[in-house]
Amino acid sequence: MTLAGRKVFTVYLRDITERRQAEAELRAYREQLEDLVSRRTLALVSAEERLVTAINTFKGGFALYDAEERLSIANENLGRFMPEVLPHVRIGVSMEAMTRAIAAANGLGEDWIRERLALYRSHEEFTAQRQLRNGQWIETSVRHTPDGSTLFIITDISQHKQAEAALRQSLAREKELGQLQREFVSMTSHEFRTPLAIIDASIQRILRRRAQLSSTDFDALGGEIRAAVTRMVGLIDTILDTSRIDSGTIQFNPQPCDLRQAITDVCKRQQALATRHRIILDLARLPDRIIADAVFMDQITTNLLTNAVKYSPNGGDVMVRGWTESGAVAFSFTDSGVGIPSDELARLFQRFFRARTSTGIAGTGIGLYIVKRLLDMHHGTIHVASKEGCGSTITVRLPVVEMPIG
Numbered sequence: 552m553t554l555a556g557r558k559v560f561t562v563y564l565r566d567i568t569e570r571r572q573a574e575a576e577l578r579a580y581r582e583q584l585e586d587l588v589s590r591r592t593l594a595l596v597s598a599e600e601r602l603v604t605a606i607n608t609f610k611g612g613f614a615l616y617d618a619e620e621r622l623s624i625a626n627e628n629l630g631r632f633m634p635e636v637l638p639h640v641r642i643g644v645s646m647e648a649m650t651r652a653i654a655a656a657n658g659l660g661e662d663w664i665r666e667r668l669a670l671y672r673s674h675e676e677f678t679a680q681r682q683l684r685n686g687q688w689i690e691t692s693v694r695h696t697p698d699g700s701t702l703f704i705i706t707d708i709s710q711h712k713q714a715e716a717a718l719r720q721s722l723a724r725e726k727e728l729g730q731l732q733r734e735f736v737s738m739t740s741h742e743f744r745t746p747l748a749i750i751d752a753s754i755q756r757i758l759r760r761r762a763q764l765s766s767t768d769f770d771a772l773g774g775e776i777r778a779a780v781t782r783m784v785g786l787i788d789t790i791l792d793t794s795r796i797d798s799g800t801i802q803f804n805p806q807p808c809d810l811r812q813a814i815t816d817v818c819k820r821q822q823a824l825a826t827r828h829r830i831i832l833d834l835a836r837l838p839d840r841i842i843a844d845a846v847f848m849d850q851i852t853t854n855l856l857t858n859a860v861k862y863s864p865n866g867g868d869v870m871v872r873g874w875t876e877s878g879a880v881a882f883s884f885t886d887s888g889v890g891i892p893s894d895e896l897a898r899l900f901q902r903f904f905r906a907r908t909s910t911g912i913a914g915t916g917i918g919l920y921i922v923k924r925l926l927d928m929h930h931g932t933i934h935v936a937s938k939e940g941c942g943s944t945i946t947v948r949l950p951v952v953e954m955p956i957g
């Protein structure tokens with residue numbers, strides 16, 4: 552600067568120590584802050600990773616929608632429960648879109664969608680159970696967080712459901728057994744009483760009129776007593792058979808046997824007793840040998856033939872046919888008796904069941920139950936065709952078992 556013709560220099564000196572210090576402090580502070588932020592971020596990331604791992608290891612399905620109803624977290628197992636909606640599961644998808652996808656995959660209509668969305672939005676906690684198309688049972692629980700998020704937790708409850716069904720089944724079985732027992736008691740007391748009454752009456756007559764009775768009278772009364780005893784023995788055998796079948800202690804002994812001969816023998820026996828019936832045989836088309844349990848075949852045939860005779864109280868013809876079909880041998884009994892009402896056909900093989908049309912004809916309702924169980928052991932089937940008042944045809948089919956050579 553020129554001052555009064557002379558050149559003058561001015562020098563200012565300022566102490567900037569404080570500024571420098573402040574700058575250094577600021578830098579240090581920034582670095583500290585950056586460090587803190589990066590450490591916090593790391594912690595956050597690992598916390599999120601831990602959370603995601605935890606959610607993914609959760610066996611159930613997990614989905615979290617934010618306050619705007621956008622999917623923000625979903626675990627891998629969500630897709631396990633709903634593979635059909637898996638393509639829709641992506642972050643940001645709306646709750647409504649997902650609900651619609653689930654409805655579409657499970658054949659649920661617009662009403663279900665509306666009802667569910669209203670429920671989710673009501674912010675009430677709710678739990679629902681549903682069976683998936685693959686048979687699996689799931690339980691969906693919906694919860695809400697204070698920030699307005701909606702949380703879905705889906706758990707597999709198939710095992711619970713199975714246990715529940717098994718329990719219900721065993722309870723029903725228990726009930727049924729109780730009922731069976733009651734029926735059994737009433738049936739046996741009734742069925743035993745009749746032959747006992749016959750025996751008692753015959754013996755009373757013998758005791759009272761011993762002197763007047765001729766030898767023919769004696770024979771007749773003795774015959775009646777024996778028939779009643781036979782009936783009771785038969786009853787006891789039947790009861791024992793059922794209990795052996797039920798407990799699985801009955802011996803199943805399949806061997807080559809002559810079915811034609813077995814049926815013929817039973818028919819001969821039955822014909823000797825049935826004076827008002829004609830038993831007609833047509834068994835030529837049966838094979839010479841089949842593999843079956845001969846004792847059971849006798850029981851099956853006896854039961855079915857006795858029924859055919861017993862349930863045609865006015866007598867008539869009973870046709871016994873036998874033939875061979877592809878893969879099976881079959882035989883049938885046709886009578887023209889009282890028949891079975893069509894609404895009762897399905898219950899015939901239940902223990903103690905007797906059709907309405909059997910009123911007045913003695914029986915316990917066990918015969919067909921035993922027949923069915925014995926046929927089951929042979930993997931055979933039984934079919935009943937009947938018209939009330941016109942008669943019945945009962946057909947048995949046995950699968951042909953390959954005969955061992957030699």
Ligand SMILES: Nc1ncnc2c1ncn2[C@@H]1O[C@H](COP(=O)(O)OP(=O)(O)OP(=O)(O)O)[C@@H](O)[C@H]1O
Nearest residue numbers: 858859862890905906909914915916917918919943
């Ligand atoms: N051929 C038939 N015609 C008409 N009804 C029949 C015939 N066979 C069976 N049924 C009906 O089916 C019911 C069950 O038959 P099932 O042989 O099991 O018992 P049941 O003959 O009454 O007694 P049992 O145990 O002494 O054989 C009979 O009570 C009868 O109502």
Ligand SMILES: [Mg+2]
Nearest residue numbers: 854858918919
């Ligand atoms: Mg019977």
